[in-house]
Amino acid sequence: MALLDVRNLVTEFTTPAGPRRAVNDVSFAVQRGEILGLVGESGSGKSVTALSVMGLVDNQVGRVTGGNILFDNTDLTALPAAALRALRGKRLSMIFQEPLSALNPCYTIGDQISEAFVAHGDSDTRKNHQRVLELLRLVHIPDPEGVLRRYPHEISGGMRQRAMIAMALAYTPDLLIADEPTTALDVTIQAQVLNLIDRLRRELGLGVLLITHDIGIVAQYTDRVAVMYGGRIVETGPTAQVFATPKHPYTIGLLGSVPRLRHRKPGEKRTRLQEIPGSVPSIAQVTQGCRFAGRCSHSMPQCEQQMPPMRERGPGHDAACYWEGPA
Amino acid sequence: MSGGKDDMLLEVTDLSMRFALRSAPFKPKRHVHAVNGINIRLRQGETLGIVGESGCGKTTLARCILRLLEPTGGSIKLNGRDITHAKGRALREARRDMQFVFQDPYASLDPRMRAFELVREPLDALTDLPRKQADERAIALLEKVGLTAAQARQYPHQFSGGQRQRIGIARALALNPKLVLADEPVSALDVSVRAQILNLMADLRAEFGLSYIVISHDLAIIEHVCDRVAIVYLGRIVEQGAVETIFNAPKHPYTEALLAAIPDPDPQQRRRAADIQGDLPNPSAPPPGCAFHPRCPKATALCKQQAPEPRMLDGREVSCHHAV
Numbered sequence: 145m146a147l148l149d150v151r152n153l154v155t156e157f158t159t160p161a162g163p164r165r166a167v168n169d170v171s172f173a174v175q176r177g178e179i180l181g182l183v184g185e186s187g188s189g190k191s192v193t194a195l196s197v198m199g200l201v202d203n204q205v206g207r208v209t210g211g212n213i214l215f216d217n218t219d220l221t222a223l224p225a226a227a228l229r230a231l232r233g234k235r236l237s238m239i240f241q242e243p244l245s246a247l248n249p250c251y252t253i254g255d256q257i258s259e260a261f262v263a264h265g266d267s268d269t270r271k272n273h274q275r276v277l278e279l280l281r282l283v284h285i286p287d288p289e290g291v292l293r294r295y296p297h298e299i300s301g302g303m304r305q306r307a308m309i310a311m312a313l314a315y316t317p318d319l320l321i322a323d324e325p326t327t328a329l330d331v332t333i334q335a336q337v338l339n340l341i342d343r344l345r346r347e348l349g350l351g352v353l354l355i356t357h358d359i360g361i362v363a364q365y366t367d368r369v370a371v372m373y374g375g376r377i378v379e380t381g382p383t384a385q386v387f388a389t390p391k392h393p394y395t396i397g398l399l400g401s402v403p404r405l406r407h408r409k410p411g412e413k414r415t416r417l418q419e420i421p422g423s424v425p426s427i428a429q430v431t432q433g434c435r436f437a438g439r440c441s442h443s444m445p446q447c448e449q450q451m452p453p454m455r456e457r458g459p460g461h462d463a464a465c466y467w468e469g470p471a
Numbered sequence: 472m473s474g475g476k477d478d479m480l481l482e483v484t485d486l487s488m489r490f491a492l493r494s495a496p497f498k499p500k501r502h503v504h505a506v507n508g509i510n511i512r513l514r515q516g517e518t519l520g521i522v523g524e525s526g527c528g529k530t531t532l533a534r535c536i537l538r539l540l541e542p543t544g545g546s547i548k549l550n551g552r553d554i555t556h557a558k559g560r561a562l563r564e565a566r567r568d569m570q571f572v573f574q575d576p577y578a579s580l581d582p583r584m585r586a587f588e589l590v591r592e593p594l595d596a597l598t599d600l601p602r603k604q605a606d607e608r609a610i611a612l613l614e615k616v617g618l619t620a621a622q623a624r625q626y627p628h629q630f631s632g633g634q635r636q637r638i639g640i641a642r643a644l645a646l647n648p649k650l651v652l653a654d655e656p657v658s659a660l661d662v663s664v665r666a667q668i669l670n671l672m673a674d675l676r677a678e679f680g681l682s683y684i685v686i687s688h689d690l691a692i693i694e695h696v697c698d699r700v701a702i703v704y705l706g707r708i709v710e711q712g713a714v715e716t717i718f719n720a721p722k723h724p725y726t727e728a729l730l731a732a733i734p735d736p737d738p739q740q741r742r743r744a745a746d747i748q749g750d751l752p753n754p755s756a757p758p759p760g761c762a763f764h765p766r767c768p769k770a771t772a773l774c775k776q777q778a779p780e781p782r783m784l785d786g787r788e789v790s791c792h793h794a795v
Contacts, residue, residue, distance in 0.1 A: 186661055331729060358734065362736075363734060363737055384738045403692055
């Protein structure tokens with residue numbers, strides 16, 4: 145039984161032109177102890193997918209209008225707000241992209257982390273203090289006693305991100321959603337944070353949904369990958385297999401457009417990068433067919449008319465495309 | 472590359488930029504050495520990558536070279552002319568030969584100007600080309616970077632990020648510069664669009680014989696567009712030389728750590744980055760000796776006391792006591 149099983153999720157936003165689907169019929173599962181990578185570009189719907197799972201879509205502008213989110217066999221979409229609140233931060237938690245805007249500047253790191261305990265009814269201040277110290281040690285923050293008393297602006301970006309991870313781990317969640325956890329960080333710090341998430345997954349058996357646009361991070365840290373484009377998952381499968389034999393033209397283009405380090409022999413001429421023509425369509429454009437058709441070099445008449453369904457292309461490897469793939 | 476002194480485009484010697492910091496009105500001033508004793512030589516047609524983490528001084532270095540800042544020490548020579556303290560007419564002359572491509576194409580274009588007006592602006596400012604010819608040149612440049620004459624009449628908000636960056640590039644090329652500095656030219660763009668811009672930059676370089684200085688934290692991009700690379704840590708160049716030489720066999724522990732920290736986009740090559748510990752030190756209170764020693768696995772007592780001088784080793788310049 146999967147820890148998280150998302151089935152046919154639809155999230156709609158209200159726009160002046162009517163409701164638009166930011167997440168359109170998305171299904172995926174995360175097992176315990178597994179890292180699933182959700183890759184896509186800005187506007188592909190990957191963050192909205194995460195917010196939908198967490199029940200954090202702002203209901204002034206959008207809401208989940210279809211599908212089921214089964215977390216440990218409980219359907220989160222059918223759960224009353226209070227019950228969801230009891231899960232969130234306890235069994236289900238999230239790391240946000242920018243630690244500086246996700247942390248409250250007016251409270252110390254210690255106060256903000258212990259807020260997680262207070263929110264779930266544990267208000268023994270002295271005990272919480274000890275638990276926060278343990279958490280800070282768990283995420284390898286040097287001088288935890290000192291950091292506890294500091295405000296977010298007084299510590300470095302890498303440190304803030306680690307403090308936020310500590311907050312997400314307050315109750316050792318079953319599922320951790322990390323939305324671009326290292327985009328705001330330098331590469332050497334990025335490696336520290338990702339290695340930390342990987343270690344926690346192994347030691348505590350967390351299921352992790354890792355959202356990123358960085359192909360390198362997907363290749364190095366995920367077990368399986370789901371590629372999103374225009375609100376849909378277009379390809380999914382074991383990471384090694386999807387990278388070795390991508391089936392969807394978008395995945396092929398994405399993998400080919402990334403320059404690779406030390407791929408060139410000394411003296412060898414540099415090759416041109418593979419381009420994907422055009423740019424990412426906005427969700428305001430409505431299409432019947434495949435959203436990638438306009439940029440795709442393999443598109444056929446039927447691509448414009450009907451969204452290609454997911455088809456199995458290998459063990460556990462599915463792609464939503466009519467094209468049979470490279471020969 | 473042909474030798475000779477005459478094709479030397481840019482010579483930066485012992486460049487320093489110090490900013491004064493004052494935490495309270497009557498406290499003594501402290502200084503931040505954002506750029507500290509940097510030497511760079513760039514020949515006509517060559518491209519140099521500047522790599523480093525945030526706060527290492529790479530953007531300050533670019534701003535000094537372009538003379539958007541006046542350096543506090545050292546010298547900058549462009550085409551053999553000293554522009555370190557150039558002012559007025561001399562500075563405007565120099566700026567014709569070097570232009571900037573900015574990081575964020577959403578913030579760097581005036582939303583009230585049409586694309587061709589944006590490209591024409593440098594022509595109006597620095598040449599006396601008649602308006603009609605300036606318009607024609609602007610439109611021709613926009614076509615060169617892959618936009619249409621019809622699009623030339625549109626405003627920035629009507630373009631996507633990649634198209635906006637194309638306008639930014641056309642604008643930088645308007646004056647036929649010899650040197651283009653690009654500060655993180657693709658980091659604000661979608662992954663699938665980055666390749667378009669990098670390929671465009673390579674095409675333009677070949678066509679116009681441009682020299683680039685590309686600032687980036689992405690080593691793969693640097694390797695793809697640059698001949699030479701300078702690795703900057705806390706205001707100093709720690710290693711400098713040909714891209715292939717350095718990336719295939721780094722000698723400075725910081726370069727090694729940077730290369731190891733990049734996640735390889737190939738799941739068959741899984742390796743856990745040997746993460747170096749700690750964060751970048753505070754630039755206003757740099758550690759004594761070699762600035763990298765608190766994070767360096769090879770640091771010894773010598774590193775804590777004495778800053779290493781750059782020396783030649785295996786075809787590159789490296790500043791480390793223990794590089795072999």
